Amino acid sequence: MNKSTKKLVYLLGLQVITGLFLILAITYQNKIMMVTSLVILIGTLTYLALVLVQNYRDNQIVDRLTQSVKNINAHEAAQPVLIKPGEKYKELADAINNLSDTKNEQLRESGLVDNEVLKTVNALPVGVMLIDQSSNVIFANPQMANILDRKIASDAHPYTMDVINYKLLTMIDHVFDTHRSTRAEITETTNGNKTLDVQVVFSQNNSSFHLIVIAYDISEVINITQMQVDFLRNASHELKTPVTAISGFAKTLLDGAKDDPEVLTEFLEIINRQSDQLTSLINDILTISHIQKDEVKLTDSVVLRDFVNQEIETQSNQIKQHRLQVHNLIDEHIEVNIDAESLQRIVRNLISNAVKYNRDDGEIMINASIQGNFWYFSVQDTGIGIAKSDLSRIFERFYRSDESRNKQQISGTGLGLSIVNELVQSLSGKITVDSQRGVGSTFTVRLPRK
Template sequence: MGFWWRPFSVLASVLLVALILWAASGWIAALGFLAGIQAFVMLRRLWQEFRLARWLENPDEVDPPDATGTWGDIFYRLQKLQRRQRASRSELSTALEQFEHAAQAVPDGMVILNGNEQIEWCNPASRKYMGLDCERDRGQFIRYLMRQAHFLEFLDAADFSRRLVCKSPVNREVVLSVQLVPFGVGKKLLIARDITDLERVDAMRRDFIANVSHELRTPLTVVGGFVETLADAPDLPAAESRRYFDLMLDHTRRMQRLLDDLLTLSRLESADHGLQDESVNVPELAQALKAEGESLSRGRHRVHLQLASSAWLKGSLQEIRSALGNLVSNAVRYTPDGGEITLAWNERDGEGVFSVTDTGEGIAAEHIPRLTERFYRVDRSRSRETGGTGLGLAIVKHVLTRHGGRLDIQSTPGRGSTFSAIFPTQRVQRAPDEGTVIPFPERGQAAG
C-alpha cells in the first residue's frame, strides 16, 4: 500500500478539481483541465524514462537520477540496489584478491584448467615444479606443455581419487605427487606437491629394513651352521672346536655391536630424551681416545694427538665420547696398515673443532653427502672385513645435531680424509681450575 496511496491521492485530487471546474465553468473547462494533466503526466513519464535509460547505459559511473513522487521511490530503490551490488562486488573482489594471494603463497603448484584442459590460471609454484607461466601459458592446452606419457594417461583417466607420482619436468631430482580435483562447473584444479623428502625417507626406511635383515642374517647363519656342526659331530678335535667357537663368538659380538648402535640411535632420536649438560674435559677425553685408537690399531698405525686448545665443552659426556670415538674407530678401520691417524682439538672462529685425519684411501665426492645415512657404505665388503656396523657416522650426526653442531667431511681419493666434529661457540667453555677430574665411562657404556 505504500506504493499505491500516492498515485491514488493525486488522481483523487485531480478528479476533485475537475468536478469543481465542471460545476463552476462547465464540462469543457473540466475536460481541458484533465487533458492538460494527462499531457503533463505523459511528458514527465517520458522524461523520467529517458533519464532512467541514460543511467542504465552506464550504471557503474553515474548514480540514479533524483525525482519526486512514484519515480522518486523507483530511483531510490534502484540506488539502494546499486549500493548493495557495489558492496557485494567489493567484498567479492577482496575475497578473490585474498584467495589469489593465498594461492600464490601456497608451496604446492596449482593450475586451474577449463573443460577443454586449457590453462586459466596458475600460481608461481607451478613454474618451479612444472615450468608453467601464468601470463605466457594462459589459454594453452596443458597436454601441449606437459607431454610425459604417464601424465597424459593420468589426465585421460580423470580419476580424482588417484595420485600420480612422477619426476618434475623442470628438475629430474624433484619427485612430485600430482592430483586432479573438481573445481567449479566443468573445471579442474591440478595440484603438484613436492614429495622428494618423503620419497627419500621412504627409500631410507626400505634400505634400513633390508640392511638390518642382511646384517643379521649372515652372522646368524654362521652361528647356526656351527651349532649344527657341533651337535652332529661331538667328537671334533679340540683345535677345530676352538676355531668354531672363536668364529661364533666373533659373529655374536658383531650382532651385539649392531644392536647396541641401533639402541643408541633410537635413544638419540627419542623426543623424550633430553640433553643433560655437563662439563666435558676435551683434552683429557682426546688423550683417552688416542689410547683407544692405539689399542684398536694394535700397532698397525701411527696415532698422533695435537692439542691446540685447552677449552672444554658443555654437553653430554657419554654422547660426545660416543661420537668422537666413532670417528677414531672409523679412521683405524679404514686406514691401511702403516698409515697415520691424527687427532686434533682446536678452536676456530670461536667454535670447538675435534678432527680426525687419516691417510686412508679417501672418499669420492659423490659419496660424501650420504655417508651419515644408516648402513650407507662406500665399500660394503671392506666394511664387513673391518667389523663396522654402518651406523657410526649416523650416530655422530645425531649427537652433533643434539649439541647444535655439525659434521664436516673433507676427503681426497688416494690421499685420505678429515672428519671434523664442530661444536658451536655457546658449547665451548674455558678450562676450570687445574686438578678437576672428569670420570670417563667404560667403552661399552659410551657406545650405548
C-alpha cells in the same frame, strides 16, 4: 516524446508567436503591444533557461544512475548518487543506492574471501595450476613453479610454455579431449629425479569449463619408504651373518669338535667375536632408535681437548695395532656447551672410523675451532679414502663400500657414520666430508655454540 521535450516545444512555439507579435507591434508602432510582447518574450526565455538547466541536471542524474546500474551489473563498486529530498528521481536514486551498498558489501566480503583463498592456495605445499578452455594458464601458485622448476608468468599464456614433461602434457591433453578427470604418478627428471602425484581435474561451469592441475612432490615419501625397506633388508643381512656363524660353530662343537682342545678354543674365540659383533650391531640399532625419540638433551660444559684425549685412550689398542700416530691439535682453552653423551658418540665413531679405514703407520689429525656462532670439529686420516660414487651414500644406514662389504676386510656394522649424522642433526648441526681415494678423508662437524 517525453514531458521535458514537449515543454520545450511549447516554449519555443510561444516564443515564435511572441516574436511575431513584437514584429507587428514595431511595424505599427503600437507601444502597448510592444511592451506586452517583450514581457512575454523575456518571461518565456527565462523559463526556457530554467527548463534547460533542470533538463541538464536531470540528464546528469540519469547518467549517474545509469552508470551505477551498469557497475552493479558488472559486479563493480558503484558510487552513491546523492539527490536532495523532494527532487525528481529521489526515490529511484535511493533504491539504486541501497542496491549499490548491498552489492558493494557483497563485493568487499567476496574480495576478502578471495584474498584469503589466494593466500591459502599460495601457502599450500601442493602445486596448483588453473587452465581455461582456451588452453591458457590463468593462475599458478609458487609451489607449482617450484615443482615444474620454471618461472610461470602471471598473465594468461599457453600451458605448453610451462609444462614440458611428456606424460603430464599427455594427461592434460587427455582431459581436454575426454572432459574426464585423471590421476597418475609422474617421474620428473629435468632437475634431478622427482616423483610427482598429479591429478588433472575437469571442472564445468555453465557453458564454459576449466582444468585444475594439482601436483604433489612425493619423492621424500618414496625415499623414506625405500629407506625403510633397505633398513630391514640390511639389518636382516647384518644380523644373519653373526647368528649363522654362532649357530654353525656351536653345532659343530656339539657334534664332537668340543673334544679337541685346540678346535674348541678356536671355535669359542670365533663365537665370542661374532657375539661381540652382534652386540655391537644391536647397540647401534638401539642408539639410532634413541636418537629418533628426539628426547630433550642436557647441556654440559666440555673442555674439548681433554674430552677427545679420553676417547683416544679408549681406542688405544686399535691405534697401536695399526701403528697409527694420533695428533690432538685442539686448543686447550676451547670449551663448548653440549650434551656430553651425544658428543661422546660423535667423537668415538669418527675416531673409530679414522682408525678402521687408515693405513698401517698412518696418521690421524683431530682439530677444532670457533667461528662466529658455530664451532667446528674435524677428524682427518691418511687412509684409503672414499670413492666419489660412495660419497653421497656414506651416511646411509648399513651402507659400506663394496670393497669393505664383500671382502669383509674392515669390520663394522655400517651404522657408525649414520649414527654420527643423525646425532649431529639432532643437535641442529651439519656434517661434511672431503675425501680423495688413496689419500685420506676429513670429516667436519659444524655445531651451534648455544
